[in-house]
Amino acid sequence: MEIVCLSFDPHGMLVATGSMDNTAKLWDVETGEEIFSLVGHSAEIVSLHFNTDGDKLMTSSFDSTAKIWDVCTGECIMTL
Secondary structure: OEEEEEEEEOOOOOEEEEEEEOOEEEOOOOOEEEEEEEOOOOOOOEEOOOOOOOOOOEEEEOOOEEEEEEEOOEEEEEEE
């Protein structure tokens, strides 16, 4: 898995990574453990950013979509 992009949440508790395997992952900063694997894009994820509250994550991909994810559940809540 080659990581292409990463972003820390506003509270510094989580880090999100986007990779060439078409997935984004949420990681616990303290333990280094994976919390969620966010699956739904059909091409490489090229950018990702948390909102200011840190409860949502937006990913964008070479598949020409952007997705908004619920950080608490790991569910995709919108595809643009």
